[in-house]
Amino acid sequence: MPFSQWIYPRSDPDGARMLQKELGLPAVVAGILAGRGITGREAAQLLSPQPLDDPLTLPDMEKAVTRIEKAIEDGEPVAVYGDYDCDGVTATAILYSYLLSMGANVTYYIPDRLDEGFGMNRGAVDTLAEKEITLIITVDNGTAALEEIAYAGQLGIDVVVTDHHQPGERLPDAVAVVNPHRQEYTGFKSLCGAGVALKLCAALEGGSYDTVLEDFAPLAAIGTIGDVVPLEGENRTLVQEGLRQLPMTGLPGLHALLEAAGLSEGELSASRVAFGICPRLNAAGRMGQSGLGEKLLLCEDEEEAKELADQLCSLNADRREQEEKILTTLSALLEKDPTLLYDRVLVLSAPDLGHGVVGIVASRMVTLYGKPCFILSEEGELAVGSGRSLGEFSLFQAISACGEILEKFGGHKLAAGLTLRTENIPAFRRMVNDYAARVSDRMPVPRMVIDKTLRGNELTLETVESLSILEPFGEGNPQPLFLMKNCLIEGITPLSGGKHLKLRVNFDGKSVYVLCFRMTPEQFVYQTGSWVDLLVHLEINTFRGNRSISIRMQDIRTSGFDERRSLNAEFYYGKLRREEPVDQRIAAQGLPDIKELRGLYKMIRSLKAPAGADPYYMESVAEHMNYCKYRVSLDIFREMGLISLSSDLSRMELTPVSGKVDLEQSKILQVMRRLAGVKR
Numbered sequence: 001m002p003f004s005q006w007i008y009p010r011s012d013p014d015g016a017r018m019l020q021k022e023l024g025l026p027a028v029v030a031g032i033l034a035g036r037g038i039t040g041r042e043a044a045q046l047l048s049p050q051p052l053d054d055p056l057t058l059p060d061m062e063k064a065v066t067r068i069e070k071a072i073e074d075g076e077p078v079a080v081y082g083d084y085d086c087d088g089v090t091a092t093a094i095l096y097s098y099l100l101s102m103g104a105n106v107t108y109y110i111p112d113r114l115d116e117g118f119g120m121n122r123g124a125v126d127t128l129a130e131k132e133i134t135l136i137i138t139v140d141n142g143t144a145a146l147e148e149i150a151y152a153g154q155l156g157i158d159v160v161v162t163d164h165h166q167p168g169e170r171l172p173d174a175v176a177v178v179n180p181h182r183q184e185y186t187g188f189k190s191l192c193g194a195g196v197a198l199k200l201c202a203a204l205e206g207g208s209y210d211t212v213l214e215d216f217a218p219l220a221a222i223g224t225i226g227d228v229v230p231l232e233g234e235n236r237t238l239v240q241e242g243l244r245q246l247p248m249t250g251l252p253g254l255h256a257l258l259e260a261a262g263l264s265e266g267e268l269s270a271s272r273v274a275f276g277i278c279p280r281l282n283a284a285g286r287m288g289q290s291g292l293g294e295k296l297l298l299c300e301d302e303e304e305a306k307e308l309a310d311q312l313c314s315l316n317a318d319r320r321e322q323e324e325k326i327l328t329t330l331s332a333l334l335e336k337d338p339t340l341l342y343d344r345v346l347v348l349s350a351p352d353l354g355h356g357v358v359g360i361v362a363s364r365m366v367t368l369y370g371k372p373c374f375i376l377s378e379e380g381e382l383a384v385g386s387g388r389s390l391g392e393f394s395l396f397q398a399i400s401a402c403g404e405i406l407e408k409f410g411g412h413k414l415a416a417g418l419t420l421r422t423e424n425i426p427a428f429r430r431m432v433n434d435y436a437a438r439v440s441d442r443m444p445v446p447r448m449v450i451d452k453t454l455r456g457n458e459l460t461l462e463t464v465e466s467l468s469i470l471e472p473f474g475e476g477n478p479q480p481l482f483l484m485k486n487c488l489i490e491g492i493t494p495l496s497g498g499k500h501l502k503l504r505v506n507f508d509g510k511s512v513y514v515l516c517f518r519m520t521p522e523q524f525v526y527q528t529g530s531w532v533d534l535l536v537h538l539e540i541n542t543f544r545g546n547r548s549i550s551i552r553m554q555d556i557r558t559s560g561f562d563e564r565r566s567l568n569a570e571f572y573y574g575k576l577r578r579e580e581p582v583d584q585r586i587a588a589q590g591l592p593d594i595k596e597l598r599g600l601y602k603m604i605r606s607l608k609a610p611a612g613a614d615p616y617y618m619e620s621v622a623e624h625m626n627y628c629k630y631r632v633s634l635d636i637f638r639e640m641g642l643i644s645l646s647s648d649l650s651r652m653e654l655t656p657v658s659g660k661v662d663l664e665q666s667k668i669l670q671v672m673r674r675l676a677g678v679k680r
Contacts, residue, residue: 005567008483026469060178061178081139094139140193140197160174230477323361330361347432382421390444537551538550
């Protein structure tokens with residue numbers, strides 16, 4: 001688990017009291033909102049459904065309606081051109097179904113993610129031209145397709161664009177470009193593609209949302225959740241209405257998917273949809289069957305819908321398996337060459353990883369290592385990949401600085417995609433890290449923003465149930481994060497064959513259970529009797545009609561942990577291992593002497609094997625060991641063949657050795673002494 005900076009809650013008791021008085025909110029909810037800086041009118045807007053703006057106020061909407069109505073009236077062949085992700089397939093289903101109900105001569109086109117990539121392409125336009133399509137309506141794409149739309153025009157095909165991606169300096173030469181991010185639009189801008197498609201349907205209804213919400217709110221909600229747009233304003237309205245209707249959906253495909261995902265019972269929340277429905281719809285595109293999700297959502301036969309839902313679940317399982325294989329491959333690369341981990345930006349590549357899933361893997365690598373990451377799939381002469389970032393480090397600016405060696409690239413601050421020649425991967429790694437060193441010597445670290453420090457008497461069903469007022473949780477409105485300070489670990493129990501853990505901790509004199517998902521007994525370095533601080537989510541668990549509190553751990557550290565000291569030590573560890581200039585006095589603080597090395601090795605030998613190597617725990621129990629010194633010591637032990645160490649520090653094992661190992665021969669130790677100005 002990488003170092004996470006804990007951002008402690010801002011106290012605003014006056015603001016909380018005002019919210020309690022004005023809106024009648026429970027104390028804990030009022031405190032959370034006030035701590036987030038949300039007060040008065042903004043809080044009322046957040047918690048109350050907001051009316052949807054008149055769809056006809058969107059730029060070019062009237063032009064779009066006029067052209068589409070003419071196509072319906074004249075019986076023109078129309079194609080809805082969608083996208084392969086969750087937002088794209090739900091947007092396509094909304095518009096295609098609506099046009100079909102209006103008697104349109106309509107078909108749809110979903111590009112293949114692996115062969116065609118995102119958005120419009122000439123080959124697809126040619127295919128539609130062969131079908132004598134005279135009007136293409138894009139959903140969730142099209143704003144950047146200047147050349148493709150111009151080409152469609154040459155073939156006599158009109159294009160109406162509905163999209164939500166940021167426009168460039170020029171708009172395509174289309175009949176209409178309906179995009180809330182156009183500069184002249186002053187209404188709600190954060191819609192996803194499905195939200196824009198729903199508004200187009202409402203505009204075709206003369207501006208009324210009544211019918212389209214009744215028919216399509218669940219699809220719009222799934223698209224909104226899946227595209228991770230901010231759950232505020234109109235998006236909250238769409239998601240709230242969609243979640244209300246979803247359990248009663250009349251769409252056989254959606255009903256079958258809820259059943260297959262195990263979501264047919266219990267209350268549906270945005271997070272359950274995010275983890276249960278969206279990945280399954282996305283899996284089709286990622287695994288090379290882009291049209292399968294669309295086929296399911298439009299299916300009208302219950303038996304066929306069940307088969308298609310099962311196929312999506314199977315593809316999703318295959319996708320997870322492929323992710324694990326890629327992670328194993330990348331972990332082996334890092335263990336073979338640990339110097340890769342010293343980079344500010346991780347750049348990892350291997351042959352035939354499958355570029356449909358590398359974006360998800362990049363996200364997981366950011367979680368594992370706490371730094372920006374690019375994963376590249378080498379596919380012959382070209383490599384195709386995705387990157388993910390954190391904090392304020394902009395991936396788009398970073399790859400723009402490397403544009404001269406890239407074949408193609410695009411994205412935004414936190415996510416980007418790129419294609420380059422395989423032979424240029426080393427140059428890209430060097431250039432992107434040179435850029436990072438220039439603009440951000442001290443790279444961002446993961447942040448955990450705490451909403452409230454809990455007291456023992458607040459851990460009640462009433463408190464946790466009151467949090468539902470803040471639902472739905474998602475981008476822009478995260479699930480509240482609570483701090484439980486000074487917990488004494490009383491028991492540690494493996495769950496699900498050791499895949500997860502359950503802790504029994506004493507918190508303010510009361511024993512409670514805390515669930516630690518994806519944490520094995522070997523990875524969990526804390527012992528019974530340890531005093532720890534926990535960051536947790538609180539939820540309600542319902543089993544056989546009984547309701548209880550579920551406490552889910554998000555992070556852990558030793559009580560009294562010195563965050564600032566460790567943050568600095570981690571920063572200098574990276575600089576020292578990259579052999580960058582560092583003040584000799586600082587370097588000396590990260591330099592272990594032989595006595596300290598022997599003492600730490602003796603301590604490691606006393607631990608259960610295999611064990612986790614969490615540096616933030618070890619520095620609290622190992623004498624005279626700050627983070628930097630501890631990490632350098634582990635590097636030395638690995639170099640000298642004394643231990644094996646997983647790249648994410650989750651697993652450390654002693655390596656059998658014969659004879660005495662002379663630590664003085666360590667090249668790492670010699671480099672560290674040179675940097676610290678210490679002679680042997």
